[in-house]
Amino acid sequence: MSKLDQALEAVDANLDGSLERLFELLRIESISTDPAYKDQCSAAGQYLVDALNEIGFDASLRLTPGHPMVVAHHDGPEGAPHVLFYGHYDVQPVDPIELWDTPPFEPTIKEVNGAKRVYCRGSSDDKGQLMTFVEACRAWKQTSGGLPCRVSILFEGEEESGSPSLDRFLKENADELKADIALVCDTSMWDADTPAITTALRGMASEEVIIHAANRDLHSGYYGGAAQNPIHIISRIMSALHDESGRVTLEGFYDGVEEVPDDIKKQWAGLGFSAQDFLGAIGLSMPSGEANRSVLEQTWARPTAEVNGITGGYTGDGFKTVIPAQASAKVSFRLVGKQDPHKVIEAFHKHVEAMLPEDCSVSYIGHGRGPATQLDYNMPELKKAAAALTEEWGKDAAIIAGGGSIPIVGDFQRELGMASLMIGYALADDAIHSPNEKYELKSFHKGARSWARVLSALAD
Amino acid sequence: MSKLDQALEAVDANLDGSLERLFELLRIESISTDPAYKDQCSAAGQYLVDALNEIGFDASLRLTPGHPMVVAHHDGPEGAPHVLFYGHYDVQPVDPIELWDTPPFEPTIKEVNGAKRVYCRGSSDDKGQLMTFVEACRAWKQTSGGLPCRVSILFEGEEESGSPSLDRFLKENADELKADIALVCDTSMWDADTPAITTALRGMASEEVIIHAANRDLHSGYYGGAAQNPIHIISRIMSALHDESGRVTLEGFYDGVEEVPDDIKKQWAGLGFSAQDFLGAIGLSMPSGEANRSVLEQTWARPTAEVNGITGGYTGDGFKTVIPAQASAKVSFRLVGKQDPHKVIEAFHKHVEAMLPEDCSVSYIGHGRGPATQLDYNMPELKKAAAALTEEWGKDAAIIAGGGSIPIVGDFQRELGMASLMIGYALADDAIHSPNEKYELKSFHKGARSWARVLSALAD
Numbered sequence: 001m002s003k004l005d006q007a008l009e010a011v012d013a014n015l016d017g018s019l020e021r022l023f024e025l026l027r028i029e030s031i032s033t034d035p036a037y038k039d040q041c042s043a044a045g046q047y048l049v050d051a052l053n054e055i056g057f058d059a060s061l062r063l064t065p066g067h068p069m070v071v072a073h074h075d076g077p078e079g080a081p082h083v084l085f086y087g088h089y090d091v092q093p094v095d096p097i098e099l100w101d102t103p104p105f106e107p108t109i110k111e112v113n114g115a116k117r118v119y120c121r122g123s124s125d126d127k128g129q130l131m132t133f134v135e136a137c138r139a140w141k142q143t144s145g146g147l148p149c150r151v152s153i154l155f156e157g158e159e160e161s162g163s164p165s166l167d168r169f170l171k172e173n174a175d176e177l178k179a180d181i182a183l184v185c186d187t188s189m190w191d192a193d194t195p196a197i198t199t200a201l202r203g204m205a206s207e208e209v210i211i212h213a214a215n216r217d218l219h220s221g222y223y224g225g226a227a228q229n230p231i232h233i234i235s236r237i238m239s240a241l242h243d244e245s246g247r248v249t250l251e252g253f254y255d256g257v258e259e260v261p262d263d264i265k266k267q268w269a270g271l272g273f274s275a276q277d278f279l280g281a282i283g284l285s286m287p288s289g290e291a292n293r294s295v296l297e298q299t300w301a302r303p304t305a306e307v308n309g310i311t312g313g314y315t316g317d318g319f320k321t322v323i324p325a326q327a328s329a330k331v332s333f334r335l336v337g338k339q340d341p342h343k344v345i346e347a348f349h350k351h352v353e354a355m356l357p358e359d360c361s362v363s364y365i366g367h368g369r370g371p372a373t374q375l376d377y378n379m380p381e382l383k384k385a386a387a388a389l390t391e392e393w394g395k396d397a398a399i400i401a402g403g404g405s406i407p408i409v410g411d412f413q414r415e416l417g418m419a420s421l422m423i424g425y426a427l428a429d430d431a432i433h434s435p436n437e438k439y440e441l442k443s444f445h446k447g448a449r450s451w452a453r454v455l456s457a458l459a460d
Numbered sequence: 461m462s463k464l465d466q467a468l469e470a471v472d473a474n475l476d477g478s479l480e481r482l483f484e485l486l487r488i489e490s491i492s493t494d495p496a497y498k499d500q501c502s503a504a505g506q507y508l509v510d511a512l513n514e515i516g517f518d519a520s521l522r523l524t525p526g527h528p529m530v531v532a533h534h535d536g537p538e539g540a541p542h543v544l545f546y547g548h549y550d551v552q553p554v555d556p557i558e559l560w561d562t563p564p565f566e567p568t569i570k571e572v573n574g575a576k577r578v579y580c581r582g583s584s585d586d587k588g589q590l591m592t593f594v595e596a597c598r599a600w601k602q603t604s605g606g607l608p609c610r611v612s613i614l615f616e617g618e619e620e621s622g623s624p625s626l627d628r629f630l631k632e633n634a635d636e637l638k639a640d641i642a643l644v645c646d647t648s649m650w651d652a653d654t655p656a657i658t659t660a661l662r663g664m665a666s667e668e669v670i671i672h673a674a675n676r677d678l679h680s681g682y683y684g685g686a687a688q689n690p691i692h693i694i695s696r697i698m699s700a701l702h703d704e705s706g707r708v709t710l711e712g713f714y715d716g717v718e719e720v721p722d723d724i725k726k727q728w729a730g731l732g733f734s735a736q737d738f739l740g741a742i743g744l745s746m747p748s749g750e751a752n753r754s755v756l757e758q759t760w761a762r763p764t765a766e767v768n769g770i771t772g773g774y775t776g777d778g779f780k781t782v783i784p785a786q787a788s789a790k791v792s793f794r795l796v797g798k799q800d801p802h803k804v805i806e807a808f809h810k811h812v813e814a815m816l817p818e819d820c821s822v823s824y825i826g827h828g829r830g831p832a833t834q835l836d837y838n839m840p841e842l843k844k845a846a847a848a849l850t851e852e853w854g855k856d857a858a859i860i861a862g863g864g865s866i867p868i869v870g871d872f873q874r875e876l877g878m879a880s881l882m883i884g885y886a887l888a889d890d891a892i893h894s895p896n897e898k899y900e901l902k903s904f905h906k907g908a909r910s911w912a913r914v915l916s917a918l919a920d
Contacts, residue, residue, distance in 0.1 A: 204681075204781070213743075213744065214742040214743050214744055215742055215743030216742065216894055216895075217893065217894045217895075218742060218894070219864060219893045219894075220766045221664075221862070221863045221864020221865055222863050222864055222888065224759065224764045224792075224794050224863060225749040225750070225758035225762055225763075225794065225863065226738070226739065226747045226749050226755045226758045226759050227739065227744055227748060228744055228746075228748040231767040231768075231769075231789075232698065232699065232702070232766075232767060234695075234770075235694075235695040235699040235767065235770070236699040238691070238695040238699075239692065239696040239699040241692075242692065275686075279686065279819075282674040282675055282676065282678060283673075283675030283676075283819075284673065284674055284687055284688055284819045285818070285819040286688075286817065286818060287686045288686060288687060288688040288817065289685040289686055295686045298685035298686045299682065299683065299684065299685050299686050302685055303685075304680075304684045304685040306680045306684045306692075306783060307689060307691040307692060307772075307773065308680060308773045308779070308780060308783070308784075309691075309772065309773035309775045309784075310694075310770055310771065310772050310773060310787065311770065311772075312769065312770050313767065313768045313769035313770060313790070314553075314768055314790060315769045315770070315771040315788075315790075316493075316494075316553065316555070317493065317494065318493030318494070318621055318622075318827075319621070319622060319666055319668070319768070319792070319828065320553065320768060320769065320893065321666070321766075321864075321893070322768050322769070323766060323768070324768075324769075327770065328775075329691075330773070330779055332680060332684075332779070334680070334684050334685065357748065358745070358746060359739075359743075359744045359746050360744075368779065403681045403682050403683070403684060404679065404682055
């Protein structure tokens, strides 16, 4: 029996113990956004340090101005690649608590349509996911006494609160953390049967814009028709962000945007994605974005401009005939390819200022900015990991992209010059960030088996 | 000493007591648009009933489906004209509360540039104004035991929320309320020294529009680029309300709009109005409305479309990458001449629906609607009242128009066949509908004296 087969057998044999260990971690209420849970966050980190040391890692809790990081190292065979695994032990708050069917921090197994699920806050995002890797390492160590690769681990405790300590921690520990490739386990399968590797994520540039007109709110009877109305101005600015074909009008916005290669487009077409189902689930029927692009392109491979918030004047019940002194909007641009977030914001400022009447002014509040990430489709590690996943799940691994942003992937690229393979076993209906979050037992079990295989494949 | 002079002397002697009575009324938080203040609205009405009964009126509170009306009557000498005085005891909401320098419902006297002012919500609009008439009647009664005219009074409690009960109330009580002429006290002086009679007012049609897209709020990473964003839709709809020359684009919008007669234009030109000062006082410098129209035309004689409120998505501090399920705007149209408010709203609906994507929907909330009004410039009562005002203020009364809407004037015309003289003592900088609303003590004092004179003049 190969070393890999032995490790896989150990994953199977360990399943009950693996679940017990996962449950211990899930019971720790590590809500990072709420200062009341500070000690619980540290406790979750310490739990992982102990678990990793028990397996044979050299693991420690690293203090930061916020919640601590867990860093662990394990040697690999001579010449084997060095991988850095990333996950996060912090979780989202649980409100609205009344919508939970079981206590949010008491892991509860339920069988739904013949499949067992673990219900608990963090079961999918991201404690269940990161434990698949820990358990894969445990099985390898148990059966072979070592790991196929040199493995470092970084578990963060602030992912759900914007990772305020991460950037500096990566900078200060770059030598220690830099590996050949990162493995990031915070994404989903394509569907319940089809594993996936996410190879591209959109970046983001976001900005708040406030248009100032009169020095006070005005009565629209006395001043209407003569005084500037900042709601009109901001409406014009926002509506001019797109042309009639849905393209973003900012100057130079599409610089650095590349077309999706034909073979990838073909693969996406083969995924059986239904735009009708995707939009139908949210009560819509027609793709609204750039004309002549598929929904997968629109959400994975094309940049966007979205107004995420707008406000001005009287917005309560009833009516107030006011011309407000100011109106504001929050705008975010999703970026792809090599689009430069700072240049996009510059072009946005130009767009705003070109439409601003002379006697009005504008102010801005900057928000998050990060470029897109895009893996090289021909990277050998990608092909090896895909083959390993295909072997485990009996279906071709989908090579997909994601519309959202996972800032860690950009940080690894920027700070450590390191590409990331994003592999995760979550499902779209896991209700992450919502009441009744769950993780499929199949995701947990086959996830651990998948990592056992990926470690082996990367070492080949 | 003439009866009039005695009455004027009493107004002067009563001033401290008059102010105390005004303050009692101002302290009642009678915000008509917010159901939370229902009892306070009734209390303000009751306060006025008591005050009028005390003077010798036959006053009562009349219930409506909304806030109550105050109706009062007082006999006049044989053959004297019958006047109906109108004011409103309800006030605008106070947000943004943080911009008030003193508590909005605690009347505070401050001296600015040697002139005393009363700061309080409603001090100018319209409690301070209506109390000038009550105090003029008090002085007449006190000194002559009667009033020069037969006087009826109607105080409304829903003026700031579109007067939903007024139409029916006038219909049902037409015989009781019909007089020879109405006196409406809800307008401004021409400037701090020049009294004015307003002879034309813009009408209004207002409507709230809500655009519904997805059936829930969406994450802009997963859905951005494919899902309809209702903020984009509403921005497009609002920005398309005007063309580049500032004209309103609704079909048939200008039907019934007439040019101002040349002689009136000439009189307006002689008023010494400075567009630069008018706009400069509010921090602006360029008329924003229809090209090639003077500011007086823009605000007095031309119709407008103004967005008075807009909201959608996340509007709190920080950023949330949401595509909201809905976005909404409150829009009002100021109307002139013979524009039909209902036709304007119909055209607005057509405009909205023509720009609505097929898989989105729209809902509306109707608000106030009333046509514009225009007085006959040769009416004898107009000349008598103008002479009385000229006598009190020592400057020719200006015969002007107003940009705001006072629907009651149209209602009086339509329901009771009664013209209205609009005389008020507010100033342009009273900040009505805004934080730090104020009323000049001079307006209050000489306003009461002016009414004492006007009652006398109309009786001649």
